[in-house]
Amino acid sequence: MIEKEKNVEIFRALPVPTALINIDDPAFTIVAVNDALKKVSSRQEKDIVGKSFTDAYQNSCENHKFSGFQMVLSSFRKALETEQIQKIPKIRYDITTDKGKPQLTYWEFTVAPYYDNEDRLAYLLCTASDITDNVLIEEQKDIILNHTEGSFILTNENLEILLCNDQFAQNYKEIFGIEVQKGVSILEYALPERRKEIEVIYDRVLSGETIELELPVPIKAGGYRYFNVIYKPAKRSNDDIFGAFITLREITSEKKAKQSLEEKEARFRSLVEQGGDVVVILDSDGDPKYVTPSVEPVFGYKPEEAQDINVTDVTHPEDFHLVKKAILKAMENPGKSVKVPPVRMRQRDGSWRWYETSITDLRHEPSVAGIVDNIRDVHEQVLTEKLLERSKEKYESLVRSVEGVIWEAKADTFEFTYISPQSEHIFGYTAEEWINNSNFWEKNIHPEDREKSVAYCQSQTKKGFNHDFEYRFKKASGEYIWVRDVVTVITKNDEPDLLRGLMIDINEQKRLINLMEETYQIAKIGNWELDLQQEKLFWSPFIKELHDVPADYEPDLETAIEFYEEGESRNEIQKAVDNAIERNESFDVELTIITAKGNKKWIRAVGTPEQANGECIRVFGSTQDITDRKIAEDKLKKAEEKYRNVVEHSTNMFYTHGVDGVLNYVSPQSDYFLGYEPEEAKKRWTEFITDHPINQKGVAITQKAIDTGETQPPYELQLRTGKDEIIWVEVNEAPLVVNGETVSIVGSLTDITERKKYEEKLQNSLERYHYVSKATRDAIYDWDAEKDTIHWGDGLYSLFGYKPSDIDASVNRWIDLIHPDDVEEVREALKFTLKDVSMNHWAYEYRLKKANGDYAHVRENGYIKRNEDGWATRMIGAIQDITEEVFSKEEIQASLSEKETLLSEIHHRVKNNLAVVSGMIQLQAYDTENADLQAKLFDSVVRIKTMATVHELLYQSQSFSKLEFSDTLQKLVENISDTLRSNTYIETTIDCEPIKLNINQAIPASLIVNEVITNIYKHAFKGREKGNVAFKLDKKNEHINIQIKDDGVGFPEGFDLDVNTSLGFHLIRVLSEQINATYKYENGTSGTLFELSFRKQSNKGIGNRHLK
Structure with missing residues (x-):
């Protein structure tokens, strides 16, 4: 509760x-x-x-x-x-x-x-x-990755593309017309003339260097597209470089704008040097007093036209206030030049362009006597600056959209100088709290993570290395969450100056990792890591459990490999680990291990090497317990082999075909049935049938099975083989239905050619029917099913006392004479036979009323003749009186039943008596203190129980002369296990074919097996916690073969079976001679193998004449 x-x-x-x-x-x-x-x-x-x-x-x-x-x-x-x-x-x-x-x-x-x-x-x-935050993060990451103007590529150490965003793929396809594929080397997409240069760049980047360059790319239409390319090392959390991260930003427009601006500036300088700037001298009202000739190429006005235009008329209304303000300021400060921000001024063609002007009041200078306005065309420059400003706004908007906190801090003090607005959403802190409080970041790191995280960031910063790390950070609510901090080190004069980073909330990711570990436990999967730098091997708790070692067990590589079963498994894992370290090759193998407790298990080991600077630093992976799967696969394999043996050694031909009638599988018997090897026979099955009318009915029956999805009755076909031979076959088939739809037909063919020949001969012999009917004692009849008339032979009178004239010619009169208890069965059986077009023979036993009123037991056999539509038109047969035969059989059966009851009682009493003797000897064994005598008494108990088992199985079986020997083996093991109790857990595997032996062979064979198993239980597993014993019983060419194998200690060195005088071995030799059996022992390092072979036969009696 x-x-x-x-x-x-x-x-x-x-x-x-x-x-x-x-x-x-x-x-x-x-x-x-x-x-x-x-x-x-x-x-x-x-x-x-x-x-x-x-x-x-x-x-x-x-x-x-x-x-x-x-x-x-x-x-x-x-x-x-x-x-x-x-x-x-x-x-x-x-x-x-x-x-x-x-x-x-x-x-x-x-x-x-x-x-x-x-x-x-x-x-x-x-x-x-x-998971709202994670979903939104993923959506925002997608926006960042695929909705930014820049292109991104991530490669591994082999320069193979791991990731690229849509912008890169789109740019590359636009330029070269080729789709970018992940997993392909970046060199495949490089211009041929740049491949060597790129290889050099990647070598530098993989060594930790960041490279920035401008890349011109020729395009098919002519000219170039320009990209700003930055190559950076791609690093893991431990600062190991695993590839390169490349950003490409197209600067074609900026390049063209810059080139145009430079050209304009060059032209402007030339104009200035040659008096090409537009210089205007204005009076106090803003009317031109003088305009330089350069006004025509700059504005399009002729000088004389420009002198008639007031400054207010040529300046854009929205910008004139800037010019007016500058003029007033210049007038307040005579002789000083006042710059005017860029303003728009109208061209002669009515368009507007941007100009930068400087105004100087020189009215006090007699030579000038006016206000000088120096005008310079800065149109392209202004447009470029505005374009850059818009790009900057886009970048700042992108920063604000990132689901993470972007920050900047001083490299030496970790004082924050910038924090993005997301901080308030993720952590609950304002930017002012970060910037105005010293050591704010360090104070809010979890105490358990603080020292390690700060020390790591300081060490990587001093080295100038970009880095990332994970730690727990306290929110304003007091809750700690996991964050990943990705840090970029900005250097100045080769010294770390600033840190810029991105803090990402990975709390949910950590939860998912924990959930994944729980999932691995359920799936029987554990993780491991071999750290080659520290020379340490880590096992997860599940792997320790898998190896039957304690939780505090500390493995190393050498002992871990020794867990693998000696031989193929150990050699294979050693080779896999060596190749991973030396050749950077991953592995995925299924092998066997022997656990610390001696248990054999199947495991799947998957490993991946990791390199740094061309050297393997660790190998990590997983190990899964696949013992159950391997056992199931072994059982499935045996079942498949058994099925294959049935199919390939049957006298029938098995096949499958689709709903289109094309054979897609035929068994090896196709050579006989179709005249083709299996692969040659894969064609439409109707190509093998003749034009015999009965074949069209077969085609219709198969089609009905396809249409209805229901099994149809067997039917007959006439085939013409590839060897031009005509054969008759009976077809048994069934539809294979998936989701309510027939997908194929599975069936078999039985050769009935000989039966059809017999039927043909019978048909020919019908002409001699009348002669036969007169010569036989059976009541022969000829029934015309279409007219419902029967003609009876003379046997009807001699057997049953009826004259042909006494019985109506209708079949109904014959039915009236059948015994009331039999009539319904006979009627239904006959109706079924007549209706089944594949059946041409009728046979039944029943009771028929004789003329004197008595009933006779009769046996009826009839041949059915059918028309082309399969309807029964005629049946010719004979009725035989078997009354004496039935009565004799009943008397014999009654006598046999009495004898079987008596024999069962004898076997039962023998079994009980042997049980009493066994029990008395067992009590005597418990009573004696002589260990040798006690062992011999227990051996005798087991032998007696073995003989009692045979008698027990005999009186429980349906036969008293033969017994199922596989059941005997099961009982023997149970008896020995109960009698010779052992501290060792012994697991038995019995693979026995069902074989019946007569009692004359069963008892000696049982006693031999008893001696072998007893010896195993007593000696094979001394000092062991567990042992395995395997039994195999099969029959080949009437020879019985018994194999008993254990994985125990084997026989002692120098042990000679031929000279051993123990009672057990003596019994094995004597009993083997008695049933003419051969036997042998094989002694190996992993146990012993006993084999016994004898021919199955019916020996008369069992004696002990060989016992001495």
Whole structure:
């Protein structure tokens, strides 16, 4: 009760929405919910508990955007069916905030079986985890990756593309017309003339160097597209370089703008040097007094035209205030030049261009006597600057959209100078709190992670290495979350100056990793890592459990390899590890291990090497227990071999064909049936039939099986083989139906050519019917089924006393004479035979009324003749009186039953007497203190029990002369195990064909097997915790073969079976001679093998004349 209340408390306190579902209700009634679920659904417990899931939540689909209702119901059903955890990775169910507004929310939904204290499935435990942040992060990552103007590529150490964004793929296809494929070397996409240069660049990058360059790319239409390319090392969390990260930003427009600007500036300088700037002298009202000739190439006005245009008329209305302000300022400061920000001025053609002007009041200079306005065309420069400004705005917008905190700090003090707005959303801190509080970052790192994280960041910063690391960081709420900090070191004068980084919330990722580890445990998978630098090997808890070692066991490479079974498995894993270290080759092998407790298990070992600077630094991977799978595969293989033997050694031909009639499998018998080898015979089956009318009925029957999906009755076909031979076959087939649709036909052919010949001969002999009817004592008849008339032979009178004139010619009169207890069975059997077009023979035994009123036991045999449509038109047969035969058989059966009862009682009493003797000897054994005598007495007990087992099986069987020898082996093992109790756990494997032996061979063979098994139990496994014994019994060419194999210690060195004088070996030799058997022992390092072989026969009696 306390445990139950504790479970309820735990359930209520779960932080994620959780519900218990009743598994006995098809509607999935909700039994209980926790507080988190009530809060999420904004409902009271009484509104949820006791209702079906459909009633409780189907109406919520619209209000809460519940996108996975049917998926949840489906997961309930699948969890009940498989009793395994079911997961829905993402469904949408919007929650209502405290202010009553809907909030977009995504959930991961888990359905787990919940078992009671008796390990019975009681409920379904349903939990929902909020994954909204992760979903939005992934969406934002996708936006960053595939919606930015830049291109990204990630390669491995072999320069193979691991990842590229859409922009890169699109640019490359536009330029070269080729699709970019992952897994292909980046060199394949490089211009041929640049490949060597790129190889040099990658060598430098893989050594840790960052390279930036400008890349011109020729295009088919002529000219170039320009890209700014940055090559950076791609590093793991431990700072190991595993590839290169390349960013490409197209700068074609900027390049062209810059080139154009440079050209304009060059022209401007030339104009200035040659007096080409537009210089205008204005009076106090802004009217030109003088304009340089350069006004015509710059503005399009002729000088005389320009002198008639006031400055207000040529300046854009939105910009004139800048010019006016500058003029007033210049007038306040005579002689000083006042620059005017770029303004738009009208061209002669009406267009507007940007100009930069400087105004100087020189009215006090007699030579000038006016305000000098020096005008320079900066149109392209302004446009470029505005383009750059827009790019900067896009970049800042992109920064704001990243689901992470972007920051900048001083490299020497870790004082933050910038923090992005996301900090307030993710951590709850404002930017001011980060910037104004010293050591703010360090103080909020989890105490257990603080020293290690700060020290690592400082060491990598001093080296100038970009790096990333993970730690727990405290939010403003006090909760700690896991973050990954990706840091870039900015240097100045070759010294670290600034740090720029991105903090990413990986709390959910950590949870998923823990869940993955639990999943590995369920799937019997463990992880391992071989650290070559530290020379250490790590095993996860499951791998230690798999090897039967304690939890504190510390493995090393040498001892780990020694766990693999000596021979092929050990050699294979040693080779795989060596190749991983020396050749950087991954491996995936299935091998056997011998655990610390001596258990043999099958495992799958997967390993991947990791290199740094061309040298393998570690090998990591997983190990899975696949013992159960291997056992199942072995059983399946044996079953397949047995089935193959049946098919390939049958006298019938087996086949399958599709609904189109094309054979897709034929057994090896096709050479006889079709005249072709199996591969040659794979054609439409109707190509093998003749034009005989009966074949069209067969085609129709097969088509009916395809159309209905139902098995049809057998039918006959006439075939013409590839050897131009005509054969008759009987076809038995059935449709294979998948999802309600017939996909193929499976069937077999039986050769009935000889039967058809016999039927033909019988048909020819019908002409001699009348002669035969007169010469035989049987009552021969000829029934015309179409006219329903019967002609009886003379035997009807001699056997049953009827004259032909006494019986109506109708078949109904014959039926009236059948015994009432037999008439319905005879009628139905005859009706079935006549209706089945494949049957041409009728045979039945029944009682028939004679003329004197007595009933005679009769046996009837008839031949049925059919027309072209298969209808029975005639049946010719004979009725034989077997009354004396039936009575004699009944008397013999009664006598035999009495003898069997007597013989059963004899075997039973013999078995009981032997049990009494066995029990007395066993008591004597327990009573003696002489160990040698006690061992011999127990040997005698086992031998007596063996003989008693044979008698027990005989009186329990249906036969008293033969007995199922495989059952005897089972009983022998049980008797010996019960009698010779051992501290060793001995597992027995019995592979026996069903073979019946007569008692004359069964008893000697049983005693021989008894001696062998007794010897194994007594001597083979001394000092062992576990042993294995395998039995095999089979028959080949009437020879019985028995094999008994153990994995024990074997015979002592120098042991000679031929000179051994023990009673056990003496019995084996004597009994083997008695049944003419040969036997041998093989002594090996992994146990012994005993083989016994003798010919199956019927010996008369069993004696002991060889015993001395």
